[in-house]
Amino acid sequence: EVLLVESGGGLVKPGGSLRLSCAASGFTFSDYSMNWVRQAPGKGLEWVSAVSGSSNYIFYTDSVKGRFTISRDNARNSLYLQMNSLRAEDTAVYYCAKEGARGWPDAFDIWGQGTMVTVSS
Amino acid sequence: DIQLTQSPSFLSASVGDRVTITCRASQGISSYLGWYQQKPGKAPKLLIYAASTLQSGVPSRFSGSGSGTEFTLTISSLQPEDFATYYCQQLNSYPLTFGQGTRLEIK
Numbered sequence: 001e002v003l004l005v006e007s008g009g010g011l012v013k014p015g016g017s018l019r020l021s022c023a024a025s026g027f028t029f030s031d032y033s034m035n036w037v038r039q040a041p042g043k044g045l046e047w048v049s050a051v052s053g054s055s056n057y058i059f060y061t062d063s064v065k066g067r068f069t070i071s072r073d074n075a076r077n078s079l080y081l082q083m084n085s086l087r088a089e090d091t092a093v094y095y096c097a098k099e100g101a102r103g104w105p106d107a108f109d110i111w112g113q114g115t116m117v118t119v120s121s
Numbered sequence: 122d123i124q125l126t127q128s129p130s131f132l133s134a135s136v137g138d139r140v141t142i143t144c145r146a147s148q149g150i151s152s153y154l155g156w157y158q159q160k161p162g163k164a165p166k167l168l169i170y171a172a173s174t175l176q177s178g179v180p181s182r183f184s185g186s187g188s189g190t191e192f193t194l195t196i197s198s199l200q201p202e203d204f205a206t207y208y209c210q211q212l213n214s215y216p217l218t219f220g221q222g223t224r225l226e227i228k
Contacts, residue, residue: 035217037165044208044219044220044221044222045157045159045165045208045210045219045222046219047210047216047217047218047219050215050217059215059216060216061216062216095164095165100170102170102171103153103171103212105212105215105217106170106212107155107167107170107171107176107210107212108155108157108165108167108210109167109170109176111164111165111166112164113164114164
């Protein structure tokens, strides 16, 4: 079974840091680009960041550039999101999502269950 | 950045109805568009990729069409489990973007 499981969310003060993890199983992790998508409470989906299979290509949405860092460890089948200088507007459920392999970028065919990040004093 | 505008934002319909949701892109994106379904408290689920290709395991009552700047998602005969929020996503260029969502509710 193809599975993505996020962890690492929680409550953090403004200006603080958090590291999210996403454990992948059931597929050859290194063959696929991976993404982080977030959803603020009661709001729509917002793409955050993407990393190619070999980490050669990395992209971010403007609002997190310079604060968030995406990375992956193909030996551990894991995706990460290091979040620094957190702001209240970063409060959201964070999903990791696997792309298909029909092109690049490709639609997100597998999603994790999400992990909640709350930034509040 | 490419903006996606979905219409309507809210839709009330009955079981058995045929419904269509539109997604318009601020610039041409060829067929690089996906559609997702999200139910409350759950992760999104991919329904359609490449604008019109049905994802494996998705019922055939779902269909997608369009290219360039205008796209549609059609549900041919609504089932109780289809009441959810639907999002389009462009995969033409980074930053990837989603539409604001269409909430489909039971009339």
